[in-house]
Amino acid sequence: MKIDIAHSPDADDIFMYYAIKFGWVDTKDYQFNNIAEDIETLNKKALANEYSIAAISFALYPKIRDEYALLRTAVSFGNGYGPKLIKQKGKRLRPNLKLALSGENTTNAMLARIRYPNARISYMNFLEIEEAVVSGKVDAGVLIHESILDFDASLEVELELWDWWLELVKEELPLPLGGMAIRRTLPLNRAIEVEKILTEGVRVANERKEELSRLLVEQNLVRIDDAMLQKYLNMYASNESITLSPLQLKALDRLFELGFKHGEYDCPIRAEDYLVPKEYRKWREL
Numbered sequence: 001m002k003i004d005i006a007h008s009p010d011a012d013d014i015f016m017y018y019a020i021k022f023g024w025v026d027t028k029d030y031q032f033n034n035i036a037e038d039i040e041t042l043n044k045k046a047l048a049n050e051y052s053i054a055a056i057s058f059a060l061y062p063k064i065r066d067e068y069a070l071l072r073t074a075v076s077f078g079n080g081y082g083p084k085l086i087k088q089k090g091k092r093l094r095p096n097l098k099l100a101l102s103g104e105n106t107t108n109a110m111l112a113r114i115r116y117p118n119a120r121i122s123y124m125n126f127l128e129i130e131e132a133v134v135s136g137k138v139d140a141g142v143l144i145h146e147s148i149l150d151f152d153a154s155l156e157v158e159l160e161l162w163d164w165w166l167e168l169v170k171e172e173l174p175l176p177l178g179g180m181a182i183r184r185t186l187p188l189n190r191a192i193e194v195e196k197i198l199t200e201g202v203r204v205a206n207e208r209k210e211e212l213s214r215l216l217v218e219q220n221l222v223r224i225d226d227a228m229l230q231k232y233l234n235m236y237a238s239n240e241s242i243t244l245s246p247l248q249l250k251a252l253d254r255l256f257e258l259g260f261k262h263g264e265y266d267c268p269i270r271a272e273d274y275l276v277p278k279e280y281r282k283w284r285e286l
Contacts, residue, residue: 002031003186003194006045007055007074008178009036010145011222011229012237016074018212018221020201027197038125039144039178040103047105052183053194058176059107061274062256062265068181069191070274072244073199076236077251078162078175083108084148085159086133087140093158095119100133100141102126107177107255108142111161114168114262130155146224146232168258173251177236179244182276191276202242209233244275 007013017034019025035051043060045051049067061070087093099119101109103126113121122138129141134152142161143151165175180198182191205212213233217226224232240248252271260268 001029001190002033003052004033004035005053005198006035006037006042006051007180008039008042008145009223010039011216011224011232012076012145012241013055013074013178014216014221015205015209015212015233015237016202016241018216019205019208020197022212022215024204024208025197025201028193030194030197038103040106040123040125043103043105046181049183052186053198054181055178056181057103057106057178058252058255059110059259059264060105061179061181061271062259062267062269063105064181065269065274066184068183069276070271071180071182071195071198072275073180073195073202073242075179075241075244075248076177077240077248078165078177078235079240080162081148081235082160082162082165082175082177083111083142083144084157085112085140085142085161086130086151086155087158088133088136089154089156091139093139097139098122098137100124100129100138102129102142102144106144107175108144108161110259110262110264111164111168112142114258115159115164146228149224149228149232169251169254173254174240174248176248176252176255188277192278195276195278199243202237205237206239206242244271 042054046054046056046064095118097119100122104123126144130151132138133141213229216222249271256269259265
């Protein structure tokens with residue numbers, strides 16, 4: 001059975017999928033075709049129901065809940081870190097600042113809109129944001145992915161979105177950033193099998209992290225060198241990415257509550273209610 005899996009070309013997504021790509025995981029009768037696109041493109045295509053399985057920003061999920069179920073695996077959370085809002089050093093930001101964000105449906109964009117409700121927002125590819133701030137095209141921008149680790153010396157961090165997240169939720173919860181969703185048109189038994197394969201892929205990737213990282217660098221599959229890759233993967237693609245924990249589920253619920261409170265969604269939802277129901281396999285075996 002052929003299934004498209006769409007993910008971003010960012011180091012954490014590549015890492016979490018490529019144990020499967022390299023043939024280190026038994027994929028049964030499935031033939032996976034991976035497609036790499038930037039996260040906001042993936043978000044928009046999920047809204048259009050384009051892919052069977054897609055990486056998405058967690059903030060998007062309530063908008064696609066009728067068409068997609070959440071997968072428990074290949075998740076990225078910030079814990080003590082996350083996207084950074086940067087500006088030129090010494091620049092004073094006004095309430096109506098020109099703000100560059102990496103896409104309307106990203107998690108960082110939702111949090112930034114809550115923090116700066118009067119901002120004049122420009123949405124652009126995340127790779128363009130740093131230069132837009134350096135050149136003065138915008139007053140500030142939110143950096144995501146690998147760009148948070150190394151940016152122009154003329155810039156400084158105005159706001160750590162991790163700090164803003166803690167201020168909003170009033171307790172120390174991991175910051176939900178991205179995960180995977182699967183189309184409901186896929187038969188449930190297939191969805192369960194696919195989730196199991198993808199979960200094993202992330203587990204094996206972490207088990208063989210050093211070997212996999214070396215291959216990714218040698219084959220030019222990531223944009224950063226080995227030292228920075230290790231640092232980045234320890235942040236966003238670790239054992240915490242293998243399967244959603246109760247604490248991560250709680251954090252997702254708080255994110256969805258925030259979105260509803262600030263008019264992003266039509267109703268509040270609980271993440272656990274939208275996961276692929278693993279119980280189905282047990283029922284079939286009775």
